[in-house]
Each structure stands twice: as C-alpha cells, then as structure tokens.
Amino acid sequence: MTTTITPEAAITRARRALAQSDLGRLDYVRALRSAAEAGLPQREIAKALHVTQPAVSQTLAKAKGVAEIPEGFSGASPYEIAERYAAGEIDRAEMIRQLSAWPYAKAPDHSEQLSKEWKAILPPIRPGPSRKWGRRSTGG
Secondary structure (H helix, E strand, C coil): CCCCCCHHHHHHHHHHHHHHHHHHHHHHHHHHHHHHHCCCCHHHHHHHHCCCHHHHHHHHHHHCCCCCCCCCCCCCCHHHHHHHHHCCCCCHHHHHHHHHHCCCCCCCCCHHHHHHHHHHHCCCCCCCCCCCCCCCCCCC
16 A cells, blocks of 8 residues: 655655754764763774774764753754754754854954945945925915
8 A cells, every 4th residue: 555645744754854864974974973072992982883893983083073952952052953843853943942042153244344335336326416405486
C-alpha cells in the first residue's frame, strides 16, 4: 500500500531531514571531541564507532572550529537554535525563548559616518523662490 503525500508535506519532510542531517554532524563532532577530551584514545573511539583512526583524527581537527553550546541553550548560535526548531528538536516557544535570551553582540553605532556619507552623495538643497501658501490676495 502506497501513501500519497502532498508536495508541501514532502518539502516539509525534506527540510526537516536536511536540518537533522546538519545537526547530526555537529552533534557527532561535539561528541567525538568530548570523548577525546575525556581521555579516550583515538584508536578506541574509532573501534567503538567502526570507523578508521584517521577518520577520527580528521574529525577532531575539524572540531576545533565547532563552538560549544552555552548553558541554557540548544545551539551554539542563533542559527543553530533555529535549525534545531526546523529539525523538530525544540518547539516554537522554546526557540523564541532562547533567541530572546541570546547574548547578541551590540552593533557599533555608525550613524555619524552614515550621515556624512549621505550628505556626500545626496544633491545639495537648492534655494528656490519663496512661496507663500494659503489664500491668494485679490487686492480690492
């Protein structure tokens, strides 16, 4: 028996699977790093995972660029938190809570520089004839 699926449902499933795939790789790298930091030799890690020791070594080399997940969050960045929502790992309310609590870096204030740039590229305001608005005098 074949189940018919709508195109929208198929795309939703594909998006979720893609997010799960990306997150699975991050989780794998973090877990390998944790095992190595706990003192487990690479050969033992490789044997337990049925992979080669060079594969473990290469993954651990890449792990240096993978950030740890801060306490109280499900991801190491706002993007990862949103991806965990997309993968179905957290619900919308939890995603919003985490994104609202995220310690975003404050952007520098560039308003003065932008003001100078705008003045440099905008045409100058040319004085025009003075016009009085309102009722026209008919003299009489």
